[in-house]
Amino acid sequence: MSKMMKATIFVEPGRIALDDRPIPDIGPLDALIRITTTTICGTDIHIMKGEYPVAPGLIIGHEPVGVIDKLGSAVTGYQEGQRVIVGAITPCGWSNASLSGHHAQCGRAAPHGYEAIGGWRFGNTIDGCQAEFLHVPDAMANLAPIPDDLSDEQVLMCPDIMSTGFSGAESGNIRIGDTVAVFAQGPIGLCATGGARLMGASQIIAVETVPERMQAAQEMGADVVVDFHKEDAVEAIRRITNGRGVDVAIEALGLQQTFEAALRVLRPGGVLSSLGVYSGDLQIPLDAFAAGLGDHTIRTTLCPGGKERMRRLMNIVASNRLDTTRLVTHRYRLDDIEKAYELFAEQSDGVLKIAITP
Amino acid sequence: MSKMMKATIFVEPGRIALDDRPIPDIGPLDALIRITTTTICGTDIHIMKGEYPVAPGLIIGHEPVGVIDKLGSAVTGYQEGQRVIVGAITPCGWSNASLSGHHAQCGRAAPHGYEAIGGWRFGNTIDGCQAEFLHVPDAMANLAPIPDDLSDEQVLMCPDIMSTGFSGAESGNIRIGDTVAVFAQGPIGLCATGGARLMGASQIIAVETVPERMQAAQEMGADVVVDFHKEDAVEAIRRITNGRGVDVAIEALGLQQTFEAALRVLRPGGVLSSLGVYSGDLQIPLDAFAAGLGDHTIRTTLCPGGKERMRRLMNIVASNRLDTTRLVTHRYRLDDIEKAYELFAEQSDGVLKIAITP
Amino acid sequence: MSKMMKATIFVEPGRIALDDRPIPDIGPLDALIRITTTTICGTDIHIMKGEYPVAPGLIIGHEPVGVIDKLGSAVTGYQEGQRVIVGAITPCGWSNASLSGHHAQCGRAAPHGYEAIGGWRFGNTIDGCQAEFLHVPDAMANLAPIPDDLSDEQVLMCPDIMSTGFSGAESGNIRIGDTVAVFAQGPIGLCATGGARLMGASQIIAVETVPERMQAAQEMGADVVVDFHKEDAVEAIRRITNGRGVDVAIEALGLQQTFEAALRVLRPGGVLSSLGVYSGDLQIPLDAFAAGLGDHTIRTTLCPGGKERMRRLMNIVASNRLDTTRLVTHRYRLDDIEKAYELFAEQSDGVLKIAITP
Amino acid sequence: MSKMMKATIFVEPGRIALDDRPIPDIGPLDALIRITTTTICGTDIHIMKGEYPVAPGLIIGHEPVGVIDKLGSAVTGYQEGQRVIVGAITPCGWSNASLSGHHAQCGRAAPHGYEAIGGWRFGNTIDGCQAEFLHVPDAMANLAPIPDDLSDEQVLMCPDIMSTGFSGAESGNIRIGDTVAVFAQGPIGLCATGGARLMGASQIIAVETVPERMQAAQEMGADVVVDFHKEDAVEAIRRITNGRGVDVAIEALGLQQTFEAALRVLRPGGVLSSLGVYSGDLQIPLDAFAAGLGDHTIRTTLCPGGKERMRRLMNIVASNRLDTTRLVTHRYRLDDIEKAYELFAEQSDGVLKIAITP
Incomplete structure (x- = not known):
């Protein structure tokens, strides 16, 4: 029997809910990440309201900061326990679109290799990261190690907002x-x-x-x-x-x-x-x-993703070119994510971004 | 008293007419061209119909092939008698737009140097070339000598259609x-x-x-x-x-x-x-x-102009990369231009382009 | 015991030889190709002469046309029996260099993801294709299906020469x-x-x-x-x-x-x-x-590789934009490849490219 | 008889000297600038030493800040008394090179419109600006008005150093x-x-x-x-x-x-x-x-010139993106320019740039 984890689910238009889900299994090219910090995006509000349709039951969220918990059998170059971020957009690297540099339109499974918005998978076409664990596809193209001296909140804007x-x-x-x-x-x-x-x-x-x-x-x-x-x-x-x-x-x-x-x-x-x-x-x-x-x-332009993009953005943070921690105005536990959604949807209390920690 | 020439005038919406006009005087930076061949553009039909507004009395046409008749006092590098074409778009070269490479949006007289569609002057904001003579502004940026072995009809598409x-x-x-x-x-x-x-x-x-x-x-x-x-x-x-x-x-x-x-x-x-x-x-x-x-x-994209663009296009013609004489389906004398307009407006008889010769 | 195949080996400066080698095993991300046509490159002559050093015993050659014989367990989107070419340069797709579009400098194993000439592996750092079979790494980034109506010789220049x-x-x-x-x-x-x-x-x-x-x-x-x-x-x-x-x-x-x-x-x-x-x-x-x-x-510029590049080049062939079969001046069996090398090294008999068939 | 001005002359390898010269006459496309501030460039030292050859008797210097003293008869869009800078490189705007955006290689007089380093004229092929007055060719392409709130020293680096x-x-x-x-x-x-x-x-x-x-x-x-x-x-x-x-x-x-x-x-x-x-x-x-x-x-890259480039650089100064006044370490009167050259050539006293005022 799988171990369980807490996860934020799109239930139906107008409602998201925290629920229990099995911790995902991973394939040879994948990784499992234990989420340490994530956040809510304006797009998640569109999803919650049913304005951007996703499948009921999907785990939402696409801005992960975490720790590598498990690596697929064919993944090299990383170690379990490493701190990483993953871009909101997760190109495979080998689709025709990706090889052409159109990573966000990556058509992994399409015969001609292009799919509109195909690179955006987390919380859109596969389970996302407002949960305790995240299954990351095409790990070698997407896991971006966090420099030691940067905190979770310092890199939290990299996966989507900065990119x-x-x-x-x-x-x-x-x-x-x-x-x-x-x-x-x-x-x-x-x-x-x-x-x-x-x-x-x-x-x-x-x-x-x-x-x-x-x-x-x-x-x-x-x-x-x-x-x-x-x-x-x-x-x-x-x-x-x-x-x-x-x-x-x-x-x-x-x-x-x-x-x-x-x-x-x-x-x-x-x-x-x-x-x-x-x-x-x-x-x-x-x-x-x-x-x-x-x-x-x-x-x-759809958010550029992939580990190289994340590396560059974290370099901007590391060199103090732009401080985006200033955008984190509120902090909630994953257990209270429903309240965080409420606040964010209402744009009350001067909210810009909410850090969510499991 | 100025000498007179024949010219095609926009009279009022729905009507163009051949009329007599004085041969233009030129300033120090200008040139006077004796037109040997020109043609009618789809845009001229819009003008004739009043769909694209120009001042009544304006000489229309923007696709000139001709011979240098007179050069302004400050113009160097050319000789009278030289065969030339001039692009439909006549950038000055020194406006901020032109210096930035935005020749078609050249704001010659604008304080900040940009003007939407500002590079299109012939038959739009100044007199055009469906006439016996044409006043060319900013001659040094715009006169493009025709290689000896190319006929008028071979280069007739360069000023607008090819560009x-x-x-x-x-x-x-x-x-x-x-x-x-x-x-x-x-x-x-x-x-x-x-x-x-x-x-x-x-x-x-x-x-x-x-x-x-x-x-x-x-x-x-x-x-x-x-x-x-x-x-x-x-x-x-x-x-x-x-x-x-x-x-x-x-x-x-x-x-x-x-x-x-x-x-x-x-x-x-x-x-x-x-x-x-x-x-x-x-x-x-x-x-x-x-x-x-x-x-x-x-x-x-608005038609790129200027003598360098014309030089490149004539090179394409000279090297037989593309034969555009095939587009000249009809030929009329300037005296009969009203009939040519009629044919062209109706798109009858398989017409593509009409060569007009004074 | 592995089955054996014929392969062209770099023996020592000044000498290549046809020898028997085991048919390669493949990993989950790889493919095994049965070579149907290949050719000799000027670079191979440099290698033979010892001017470009490779490890003695290496199978040389980097211009493969063939048929998929076996697919790694994690490879999707292809079928055994499919005709394919593979570029001389085989980027992985997911290195930092590849994600940046620098496929030829792909540093698959380098910590920072860049390696000079790193994308060129066949017949340089791993076994090449002047053999009966070829082990293709990162198959999903590199296998390019050949359109049905194109012959081996029509696409033989795509892997390196045309690219x-x-x-x-x-x-x-x-x-x-x-x-x-x-x-x-x-x-x-x-x-x-x-x-x-x-x-x-x-x-x-x-x-x-x-x-x-x-x-x-x-x-x-x-x-x-x-x-x-x-x-x-x-x-x-x-x-x-x-x-x-x-x-x-x-x-x-x-x-x-x-x-x-x-x-x-x-x-x-x-x-x-x-x-x-x-x-x-x-x-x-x-x-x-x-x-x-x-x-x-x-x-x-080092030869661009990857399946998308190969797709584009084969499109050029398919649409008759350029006929490169004209470059194939000679044809040899793999068994006679030593003679082919001799001819090619001497540039005698008007040789341009030699098609080699096992 | 022309009025006279003080000017810095290249005499012979190893020697520059302040001398009297006639204030230049200008043609219809030109302007005369009264210099208010200028500076010495490393290239001027090369010239002085004879390492970069120019004609003996030439006025040197190519970094002018000044006031419009006179405008050519064909120049529009400016007024006498206006404060301006002019780039070290003075493209004409209408040469083939300029129209292609290669302003620094402007071949004003070359039949094909390109000339290597042709855009650099001041203190190289025509008289320069280490003088009381400067003759500016192609004024409309090159005079760049200085925003009111910027001092001479604030814009002194724009003509060459910043560009x-x-x-x-x-x-x-x-x-x-x-x-x-x-x-x-x-x-x-x-x-x-x-x-x-x-x-x-x-x-x-x-x-x-x-x-x-x-x-x-x-x-x-x-x-x-x-x-x-x-x-x-x-x-x-x-x-x-x-x-x-x-x-x-x-x-x-x-x-x-x-x-x-x-x-x-x-x-x-x-x-x-x-x-x-x-x-x-x-x-x-x-x-x-x-x-x-x-x-x-x-x-x-040779220093980009032209008024649009100067406008952009002055905007950088005006918006406090980079303070280059910090580079002005010394100030001399034009009368003492020979001493300034000595200091600059020796790179003594921590010198970076020397402001020269007539």
């Missing part, structure tokens, strides 16, 4: 001296702001209205924060840039309104780097798009 | 071995097909329904031509690619339907390279966009 | 309208010429002196072939380009002389794309390098 | 999380260190031995400074990176020794970004180059 946020800046091809606007300053938008700063933007304009997030935006590197409840964000950015517009606009919310505003503030030839998870069709206004003649680029 | 069509392939970053779909096989779509072939695509799927254009698509390099009146183009492309989709989809028409189809046939991580001039807002369907998580890129 | 040759063009970032010089027209140089053509170069200048290779260069896409025994190649290329120089120069031999000539024919800002395997230090002449102020790029 | 130093990081394609080594921490190496920091490197290893420069390196962003007099730099960097090597190595001195060391510390697939002005042939050691199979890139 996604930074990719907003990276996919925008930000260059030294660019002007950048970042729409919404939730955890991912804040890391997009931090990423824009890391890549050399000389003017970063954040758009937000929640006071705690406006404050955090400045700490993460924004030069100006526009409160969109006090003035029209597009007009404000046009004014701030003397009518020029921005080189890169990052969308970090997932709404038509922010997508459209991001397009409207771009200078001709600029890049709209989109991170949001949308829940409806999007409209591209003819005028903002210069009728298709403005040399615009619109690029969406 | 735009090829840019569809270039902005798609086509790589050796890519699968590419090209939606619509008018002159620009045909050159996009040719460009995809030139860049090493191993499978090119063209979408068209007009028999002459389907035939031309194969001659320009398409491996398969899908007749969208006989089958659903998206389904056909999915079938042809065994469900994988294409690496790059090029939109060369300017309609919601083709834009959307182009997005739907992309593999995750693919690029939609858009060339069309749209006349309404566009919709991005949520499913085709993988909710913003599919690592898609949508990129629009 | 390396094309990469010369790709690493040069050849653009539509570029002028390109390719130094040496052995099998790899010929594929570099073909790759330059596939990527849209408008003028390709090949440098060679062997008549059969000069002829082959034209068939593969060269516009001009300079015989460096009849005139100085640098002077000839300067003359042909009217003093401008080339945008990209590809070195495909591995000598100081060709490396230096490639640098000398570059226009300022050009790219020297180097494919050669050098056997001594290289010198960069100060003048050719503009004292370090010419915005030059020198880039070396 | 060159940053380009070392940019040409290295530094990415978030990269490890970077910078060889030599003179003014350009210090700005390369600053540029690496701006682009998101997570570990920056500077190599230097002069105490003041080692100190400055840390202030500009180095995480570690290796004193190459105390330990072998290559060994030290290998140790610091746990044997992995660096992703990007920047050479900022111009010697065989540093060039070679930069190559030796690269991980496979890494980039050697070279800024140094070399004075002899360079050697690439076979082992450090992995015999041409290590996927290495060697890229040289």
Whole structure:
């Protein structure tokens, strides 16, 4: 009989619950991780509400920090007891998509090797990490050892928040001296702001209205924060840039309104780097798009994963380039995760991210 | 009193007319070209119909082949009598946009140096080339000498059609071995097909329904031509690619339907390279966009201009990489341009491009 | 007791020999391939001569075409009996180098995941394919099914010759309208010429002196072939380009002389794309390098491998973009491979590539 | 009779001198700048010593800060009295090289539009700025207005030092999380260190031995400074990176020794970004180059110029991303420039850069 563990289950739209599950078995290429810290993502709230559908009974969560408990028979290069993180996205490394560098669209089982969003498996298509243990597929591509001197909370943002946020800046091809606007300053938008700063933007304009997030935006590197409840964000950015517009606009919310505003503030030839998870069709206004003649680029990016990405992000943390522990505003035990979900869903008490420890 | 010349004038929506105009004076940085051959673009039809607004009285046309008649006092490196082409887009070279390589968005007079579609001046914001003479601004950035052994008709597609069509392939970053779909096989779509072939695509799927254009698509390099009146183009492309989709989809028409189809046939991580001039807002369907998580890129490109671009395109012609004379299906005298417009607007008689000679 | 097979062994500098070896056992991630066709590479001659050191007793050869004989227990997505090729370079997919796209420098066993030339294992650090059977590591990243309608000889150049040759063009970032010089027209140089053509170069200048290779260069896409025994190649290329120089120069031999000539024919800002395997230090002449102020790029590329690369190359073959069967000038049985080595080492009888069949 | 001005003249190898010269006349595309601050570059020392040959009698200096005194008749968009800087490199904007983005290799007068180092004109092929007035060619491509709140010394590093130093990081394609080594921490190496920091490197290893420069390196962003007099730099960097090597190595001195060391510390697939002005042939050691199979890139970059580049750099200054006033260690009047040269040539008194004011 399998040993049991506690795990956070998607029960039905509107309800998640902590329940008992067997500790997973692993195959030759896999690893079993004992979770030491994890967190809740905005996407988990979408899942809980039934807005992003997953199978009832699935263990959710995709931001694991833990310790290697067991290694598959074919896994080399690691030891049990090692502290590791695993990216939210777990490419296999050998699919055609992965070999092409499209790790997030890894089509492990697809005959042609591509699958939309295929790299996101934890808490989406296989069991996730809001539990005591986590089964990690393709361990050699995904287990990233944590440098000794970094705490769990210091690396907790790496699996998703930093990786996604930074990719907003990276996919925008930000260059030294660019002007950048970042729409919404939730955890991912804040890391997009931090990423824009890391890549050399000389003017970063954040758009937000929640006071705690406006404050955090400045700490993460924004030069100006526009409160969109006090003035029209597009007009404000046009004014701030003397009518020029921005080189890169990052969308970090997932709404038509922010997508459209991001397009409207771009200078001709600029890049709209989109991170949001949308829940409806999007409209591209003819005028903002210069009728298709403005040399615009619109690029969406799903969180980059894999152990090399995690290594790089932990290096950023280790070298004190950006302190993301500042985003951990609350701490809960796994036993109380239902309360943590409630708080996070309501975005009350200035919450940014909640550290969950089993 | 100025000497007079014949010129094609936008009179009012629905009407263009041949009229007499003074031969233009030129400033120190300019050149005067005597037009020897020009042609009519689909965009000119939009202008004629009033769908793309220009000032009444403007001389239209933006695809000039001619001979240098006069050079501005500050222009060096050219001689009167030299045969030249000039791109449809005439960047100045020294605006901030131009210095950044965004020649088509050149904001010559804008304080910050960027202006949407600012590089397109001929027949848009200044007088164009469907006339006996053409005033060329910023001559040193724009006059491209024609190699001796090339005829007017051989280089007639360079100023716009080839430059735009090829840019569809270039902005798609086509790589050796890519699968590419090209939606619509008018002159620009045909050159996009040719460009995809030139860049090493191993499978090119063209979408068209007009028999002459389907035939031309194969001659320009398409491996398969899908007749969208006989089958659903998206389904056909999915079938042809065994469900994988294409690496790059090029939109060369300017309609919601083709834009959307182009997005739907992309593999995750693919690029939609858009060339069309749209006349309404566009919709991005949520499913085709993988909710913003599919690592898609949508990129629009306005015809690249400038003398260096023209030099490169004429090299392609000179080395027989692609024969675009095949696109010239009709020939008219400038005196008969009104009839040529009629034919071209109706797309009758298998017309692709009409050579106009004064 | 293991079954035995015939295999080509590096015995000692100056000597290879056909010998009997046990058919290899495979691990869970591996595959066993029955070789149906293979070939000899210029690098194998270096190995035979002791110029590139490998362990005595090693089976050599790295260009396998064959049939899956056995699959490791953890390998999915393939069937025994399937026809496949495997790239000369066999990345694992999950090393840090591989996850970064540096497949050829894959450091499978290195703690930091990078190893110079680490992706080249066959006939270098593990047994190769000039034998009846081949042990393929990391099968899921490397087995590339052959389309039914392609013969062994049609795909025989994919594992190394085409992949390396094309990469010369790709690493040069050849653009539509570029002028390109390719130094040496052995099998790899010929594929570099073909790759330059596939990527849209408008003028390709090949440098060679062997008549059969000069002829082959034209068939593969060269516009001009300079015989460096009849005139100085640098002077000839300067003359042909009217003093401008080339945008990209590809070195495909591995000598100081060709490396230096490639640098000398570059226009300022050009790219020297180097494919050669050098056997001594290289010198960069100060003048050719503009004292370090010419915005030059020198880039070396080791043959790209992995199943996705092989898929793309076979697509090029399948779509008749380039016929490389033309490079197979001779055919030998594996039993006679020692004679084949002799012929190939002497470069007699107009030999380009020799197909070897067990 | 022209009015006269004071100017610094290259007299003969080993001697520069302050002399009287006529204030230059300007043509229609030019501007006359009254210099308010300038500085001496390491390259000027090479010129003085005769190591980099220029015409005797030439006014030297290429780092101008000043005020517009007169505008050519065809120049628009500026006003007399405006404070401006001009890059050391002055592209025309309309040459083929410039239109291709190769501004530093601008071949204004060359028939094919490219000329090695052609963009560097001031104090090289035309009179420079260590004088009371400066004749600026192609004014509209090159005059960059200084934001009101920035002092002359704040922008004094933009024309060359920052532009060159940053380009070392940019040409290295530094990415978030990269490890970077910078060889030599003179003014350009210090700005390369600053540029690496701006682009998101997570570990920056500077190599230097002069105490003041080692100190400055840390202030500009180095995480570690290796004193190459105390330990072998290559060994030290290998140790610091746990044997992995660096992703990007920047050479900022111009010697065989540093060039070679930069190559030796690269991980496979890494980039050697070279800024140094070399004075002899360079050697690439076979082992450090992995015999041409290590996927290495060697890229040289000449200081990027033009008004858009200057605008971007001044934005970096204005937004306090990097304080380069720290590099101005000494101040001299133009009248005393000969003494300033002496100090700078001797690198005595901890000198980094000397501000010169007429």
